[in-house]
Amino acid sequence: MQHIMTGKVKEVYKVDDDTLEFAYTNNISVFDKIIPSQIPHKGETLCRTAKYWFGLLSKEGINNHYISEPSADRMRVKRVDIIRDYSKINGSTTNYLIPLEVICRYYAAGSLMDRIKSGKVKAEDLGFPAGHEVKEGEKLPQPFIECTTKLEAHDENLTDEEAKKMAGLSDEEFEEIKRTVLKIDSIIDRECSKRGLIHCDGKKEFAFDKNRKLMVIDTFGTLDEDRWWDADEFAKGRIVQLSKEFVRQYYRETGYHKALYDAREKGLPEPDIPALPQEIVDRVSKLYVDMFERITGEKF
Numbered sequence: 001m002q003h004i005m006t007g008k009v010k011e012v013y014k015v016d017d018d019t020l021e022f023a024y025t026n027n028i029s030v031f032d033k034i035i036p037s038q039i040p041h042k043g044e045t046l047c048r049t050a051k052y053w054f055g056l057l058s059k060e061g062i063n064n065h066y067i068s069e070p071s072a073d074r075m076r077v078k079r080v081d082i083i084r085d086y087s088k089i090n091g092s093t094t095n096y097l098i099p100l101e102v103i104c105r106y107y108a109a110g111s112l113m114d115r116i117k118s119g120k121v122k123a124e125d126l127g128f129p130a131g132h133e134v135k136e137g138e139k140l141p142q143p144f145i146e147c148t149t150k151l152e153a154h155d156e157n158l159t160d161e162e163a164k165k166m167a168g169l170s171d172e173e174f175e176e177i178k179r180t181v182l183k184i185d186s187i188i189d190r191e192c193s194k195r196g197l198i199h200c201d202g203k204k205e206f207a208f209d210k211n212r213k214l215m216v217i218d219t220f221g222t223l224d225e226d227r228w229w230d231a232d233e234f235a236k237g238r239i240v241q242l243s244k245e246f247v248r249q250y251y252r253e254t255g256y257h258k259a260l261y262d263a264r265e266k267g268l269p270e271p272d273i274p275a276l277p278q279e280i281v282d283r284v285s286k287l288y289v290d291m292f293e294r295i296t297g298e299k300f
């Protein structure tokens, strides 16, 4: 097997022209920095969670790239081309990665909240009456689907028109992507609400297969791609983040976050991200294992 790339969370190998193997690592990243600490069991929990979702998709007849699981932290998938020159993509190109990250949000949180506060997104863009003051954690009147770039160094928000043009999609194909996202999220919701979880938002990636049929690729429905809250706590008015938010919090408290963003703003070299203390490593590892069990209903 030929090693072809190191991603932020996976090592990617080429098995043959049609097949890739992903090895899920125990790496963890925040603020686009890979932390020099390993989180025990993280790779396995992500791989097994992804496999669980692909199994349900196949049952529901939703085309996806999953082939097999050679081991608990590895997955074989159908390989598609990554075409970086968008001018080479048109309506008849086949077997390629659609160069978009498709995000669907059900609540006001995270970077959407930042964009609301800075006026970049308005209440009416989300389906609220004009002038409504959107609060953190507020349920959106309707799902909010948006695309960012996938292959650029930093994710950039795209309008629907830009997304379609960049990825060579017809209006109907773009609508099919949106319908598929909502269908998948309804499956996620159906499963997770049984185990007291709120699925707040998530990111998915797509490709066209050899017949230009839409295909779900990469990994979705995990702690790394999606945001989850505890439903009981939410009902009591509290948002308990079941994500690596407290890792970000740790770096805010130590002052690293500020140092990094000051450097980025001034265009200075970025300070290296320090390792995590053992106590935080243990907590994060436990969170990944617990959440694997809550998301899938399986035992680790």
Ligand SMILES: Nc1ncnc2c1ncn2[C@@H]1O[C@H](COP(=O)(O)OP(=O)(O)O)[C@@H](O)[C@H]1O
Pocket: 006, 007, 008, 009, 010, 011, 012, 020, 065, 077, 078, 079, 080, 081, 082, 097, 205, 207, 217, 218, 219
């Ligand atoms: N079926 C596929 N064929 C080709 N590339 C894929 C496929 N599924 C996912 N990928 C790409 O493989 C990479 C997986 O590694 P990851 O660690 O997630 O990388 P990244 O740092 O880009 O998020 C991603 O860039 C993803 O878009």
Ligand SMILES: [Mg+2]
Pocket: 007, 008, 009
């Ligand atoms: Mg990725």
